[in-house]
Amino acid sequence: MTRIRKWQLLSILLVFLIFGVYNCVPPQAQANSDEINAMKEQKKEEILNKCKFRLSNGRQYMIQQAWADALRNYHEIISAGCAENFIDPLYKDMAQCYMKLGKPDSAAYFIDQGLSYDATNQHLLQLSSYYKERAGDYEGAVAIYQQYNALYLDDVEYLAKQANALDMLGLYDEELDIWEYIIDIDTENNDAINAIISVLGKMGRDPKAFYEKAWQNNTADASKALKYINALINDNDYKTAINVIRQTLQFNTQNITLIKKLAECYEYDAQPKEGLKVLENYARSNPRDINMQVDVTLKNVEFGNYEKAYNIISNAVKIAPQNKEVYFARAKVLEALAEITTLTKGKIDCNDKIVYHMAYEDYKKSKELGNFNAQFRIKYLYDNDLTIAKAKDRFLIGDANKVNANTYKPLGDSYSWITRTVSVK
Known part of the structure; x- marks a missing residue:
């Protein structure tokens, strides 16, 4: 009984030993595996660096207009298996090189190769449609435009390109649908309006x-x-x-x-x-439509209704005191008023300069709020001594214009309705 038990124990021990032999990786074998993986990663890094070098080389050749040499470098990147790492610059630059060599078909082909890696790349889709049109492949261009416009909604520029490509194919019904869709997006798009009329003419309607x-x-x-x-x-x-x-x-x-x-x-x-x-009726009933207030103001200036224009835009300033356009518009009213007054008199006096200075202040406020264009009017008024910003321009102002030591108001029939004053230190 004891002998049998010993044999059983030996058998169990033998099984464990065998299991251990088969399931334990020798330290040397594990080390070899890690070394192989490290070598593989190093090799990948070396290849990637070479591809980066080729990409840089290609761009240098493009600067030198050596299109064939640039392409040689780009094709080596593809051969090395790195294309996926440089999709946008690589295929875009290849297409440009082929176009320079007078090969639009090849240009379109390689853009499509880029899209095979990244089918939603906006830039590549734009280029693909462009090169297909250059190659005379309007059907292919329409397919790309459809794909692009499905991804990037309401891009009027590319909707119009699709419509124009359809026109080249004589697909007027489809073209008309797109132009009408553009009108729905942009009701004042004159290109679309004219195109619709043209298409209907081609359709005999x-x-x-x-x-x-x-x-x-x-x-x-x-x-x-x-x-x-x-x-x-x-x-x-x-x-x-x-x-x-x-x-x-x-x-x-x-x-x-x-x-x-x-x-x-x-x-x-x-x-x-x-x-x-x-326009005035709409503006009155919609005082918070600031764009309309500006439009109506400038329309009244065209009609010489300076007081009405000033009142409209001043109310807009109260409603939207942080809007750069309202100050710019009010400045234009004041500048136009001072200009027509001086032209009528044939000379400029301190009253005109005070009003010009009001415009100057409004232009400055508009600039502070981010209106880049206002700086040109500020410079014009200041450089031409049309304001009272300089001490010499205030020297001849009479007491009648002075509200106090540093505050002035304009006088005269043209300015009688202006209650605003300006203060200058």
Whole structure:
């Protein structure tokens, strides 16, 4: 019994020993495996560095306009298996080199190779469509534009490119759909408006009749109305356009695009004052539409309504005191007023300079709020001694203009309505 038990124990021990032999990696073997992996990583790094060097070389050759030499370096990168590491610069530069060598087909091919690695790369998609068009492959270009426009929504520039490519293929129905979509995004896009009229002509349709029918089916639809209005304007039929807008505005009283179109049509129809009234009515009922306040202000300046313009824009300043455009617009009102007054008199006096200085202050405020263009007006007024910023310009100001030692007000019929003063240290 004891002998049997000993044999059993020996058998179990033998099994454990065998299991240990098969499952233990000798230290030397483990070390060899780590060394091999390290060598592989080192080799990868060496190849990548060589590819970086080739990429740099290629760019240097491109600067020297040695297109074939640049391509030789770029092809070596692909052969080395590094292309995926340099997708955008590599394939973009290869395409440019092939274009310089007069090989647009090859340029398009390698851009597509880049897209095979990164199908949503915006830059490569743009280049792919460009090179396909250069190669005369408009069908291929349309396919890329469709892909691009599905990824990057409402990019009007590339929607227009797609429409133009469709035009080259004579696919006018599809082209028309895209131009109309662009109009929905950008209602005042003149390129799209003109293109629609052109396409309808190619399709043998009268733009006016086509859009009139669509609008008459639903006169409350502002989008349909705008397309019809654009066709009418193109045909110089402003009176009909005015009637269409007025009908549609009954259902879309606050549609700013329709309102601007109505004012525009009145101007085309030699009724500019009616156009101004339209804009003023909207501005009064929408005082927080600062862009419209600015537009109406500048329109009144064109009509010589300086006091009205000043009051409108001053109210806008109160509503939006941090808006750079309102100060710029008010400065333009004051500058225009001072300019017309001096031209009428044939000379400039201290009253004019005080008003110019008010404009100068508003331009400075506009600049402080980020209006880069204001600095040019500031410099112009200061350099031409049109303000009272310099001590010599204040020397001849009379007591009647002085509110106190450093504060001044303008006098004279042209400025009688101005209650504002300026203070200069």
